[in-house]
Amino acid sequence: MQKLAKKFIEVMKECSHIAKAGTNSFHGYKYATSADVMDRVNSSLAKHGIASAARPELLSLQDVTTVKGNTEHLATVKMTIELTDVDSGESCSITGLGSGQDAGDKAVMKAQTAAIKYAYMLSLAVSTGDxxxxxxxxxxxxxxxxxxxxxxxxxxxxxxxxxxxxxxxxxxxxxxxxxxxxxxxxxxxxxxxxxxxxxxx
Incomplete structure (x- = not known):
């Protein structure tokens, strides 16, 4: 996988740092948004001719009770992303785990978003500066x-x-x-x- 590895290194260089543009107003902290991570990574992968295909796997879905007595859904998802070099046909896969909690129907979607974000951040060694x-x-x-x-x-x-x-x-x-x-x-x-x-x- 030498050809894919060389391209992957270039992607790592271009995505080495992503600024924290998101703000959690309730808890008062900043974070790198999924949109910013996806935009930077997808642009770099496409530039270097690397196709990606994500496959989510639902690991768990359960109801939890908050301190206020409300019931919410907690989902944990494993995301496997297949990366393929369109020039050589070489491929590899990366994975990420994510959990999401929601009172409605968005727990799984939140978990998927977190899983794909951290799959890229961990595999590309992305720094957010803290x-x-x-x-x-x-x-x-x-x-x-x-x-x-x-x-x-x-x-x-x-x-x-x-x-x-x-x-x-x-x-x-x-x-x-x-x-x-x-x-x-x-x-x-x-x-x-x-x-x-x-x-x-």
Whole structure:
């Protein structure tokens, strides 16, 4: 896959950094939007003649109860993206995990959007210019907010290269301190960004 790999490196260079243009007004943090990630990545893939085909797989769909007693749907999706070099025919696949919660019918769509976003960000080593584990404001907010524990039970995954714990939602490596805090507050191993998504208001 040398030809595809060379093109993929060029895509990585062009997508190495994506500015955080989105703002969560309720929790007061900025993030790289899915639209910005998709626009940058798709433009670069098309430029270098790499076709993509996404295949979602619904891993779980369950109802959760918020602290206000409302029932919402929580979906977790695995997204597999097949990348094919149109010149050589070489191909490879990348994957991402995403969860979405909604009171209506958009939980699966939110999960798919998160999964494809993080599949590209992790595979292309996209930087958004911050370290989520250094977000002290989230730690402080977690002490004040009531949260709904996630199911299934706490999961501690390992990355084969460095034996590091990773977030069960997006696959981002997390420290033992963040893992312990997340399991205690949410019932699952989550990075700081995904903890924000699962906070129940």
């Amino acid at each position: 370290d989520p584990e250094a977000d002290i404001h989230t730690d402080q907010a977690g002490e004040e907010l009531s949260v709904v524990p996630l199911k299934p039970k706490p999961i501690r995954k390992r990355v084969s290269q460095n034996n590091a714990t990773v977030c069960v939602d997006c696959g981002t490596p997390i420290s033992d301190k963040v893992f312990d805090f997340s399991v205690k507050r949410f019932g699952a191993a989550l990075c700081m960004d995904c903890q924000k998504n699962h906070q129940a208001v």
